[in-house]
Amino acid sequence: AQTVTQSQPEMSVQEAETVTLSCTYDTSESDYYLFWYKQPPSRQMILVIRQEAYKQQNATENRFSVNFQKAAKSFSLKISDSQLGDAAMYFCASRSNYGGATNKLIFGTGTLLAVQP
Amino acid sequence: DADVTQTPRNRITKTGKRIMLECSQTKGHDRMYWYRQDPGLGLRLIYYSFDVKDINKGEISDGYSVSRQAQAKFSLSLESAIPNQTALYFCATSEVAGGKADTQYFGPGTRLTVL
Numbered sequence: 001a002q003t004v005t006q007s008q009p010e011m012s013v014q015e016a017e018t019v020t021l022s023c024t025y026d027t028s029e030s031d032y033y034l035f036w037y038k039q040p041p042s043r044q045m046i047l048v049i050r051q052e053a054y055k056q057q058n059a060t061e062n063r064f065s066v067n068f069q070k071a072a073k074s075f076s077l078k079i080s081d082s083q084l085g086d087a088a089m090y091f092c093a094s095r096s097n098y099g100g101a102t103n104k105l106i107f108g109t110g111t112l113l114a115v116q117p
Numbered sequence: 118d119a120d121v122t123q124t125p126r127n128r129i130t131k132t133g134k135r136i137m138l139e140c141s142q143t144k145g146h147d148r149m150y151w152y153r154q155d156p157g158l159g160l161r162l163i164y165y166s167f168d169v170k171d172i173n174k175g176e177i178s179d180g181y182s183v184s185r186q187a188q189a190k191f192s193l194s195l196e197s198a199i200p201n202q203t204a205l206y207f208c209a210t211s212e213v214a215g216g217k218a219d220t221q222y223f224g225p226g227t228r229l230t231v232l
Contacts, residue, residue, distance in 0.1 A: 004159075033220075035220070037223075042225075043205060043225065043226045043228075044223065044225050045160075045207060045209075046223075047220060047222070050220060091159060091160070093160075095221075104150070104162050104165060104175065105150075105152075105162070105221055107159035107160045107161075108159055109157055109158060110159055
């Protein structure tokens with residue numbers, strides 16, 4: 001069974017600084033996706049970034065990047081130049097790519113990020 | 118207009134009442150999902166549907182039922198609501214691209230309170 005662990009319930013960062021959120025996962029699949037979703041106070045779940053397991057290059061989206069360590073089953077999210085609008089709950093998730101019954105998102109418990117002005 | 122909509126956005130009901138949460142999407146995706154979010158537990162899958170004729174139970178389906186009325190509509194019902202079903206409920210959609218299931222996109226959520 002797939003599991004996703006986020007060991008940091010809360011984090012804080014100063015505006016304009018960089019912060020890294022941790023995520024580890026466990027899966028027996030060889031082909032899978034990893035995701036980071038953001039949930040601001042509006043409760044909307046917003047996709048931040050995704051990584052295909054077979055791609056060695058780390059994904060980046062503007063100020064957001066990941067450090068994907070496949071052997072260690074680690075998938076951390078780095079937010080550069082933090083902005084007040086980055087304050088939210090961040091969820092790490094994994095999903096098998098086989099498209100069948102195992103195609104479901106497995107979520108971690110989330111990290112609440114506060115951004116200090 | 119939002120691609121995935123959920124109605125109602127907030128609902129307060131009493132124990133034993135029947136409740137239906139509705140989800141509609143304009144993304145043209147075949148796959149739809151219902152998740153439940155509880156504090157400290159992340160999101161957990163209740164039911165999922167790969168097309169109109171294909172509905173599957175997720176990890177926490179007890180006490181819930183679903184209906185896929187059309188490709189664009191997927192409803193979640195609580196036949197007899199109980200207080201521990203108080204939670205935030207999300208609908209999501211995804212498509213199959215090149216034989217692999219694509220990213221899931223979420224609706225705005227429904228806050229359900231069962232008294």
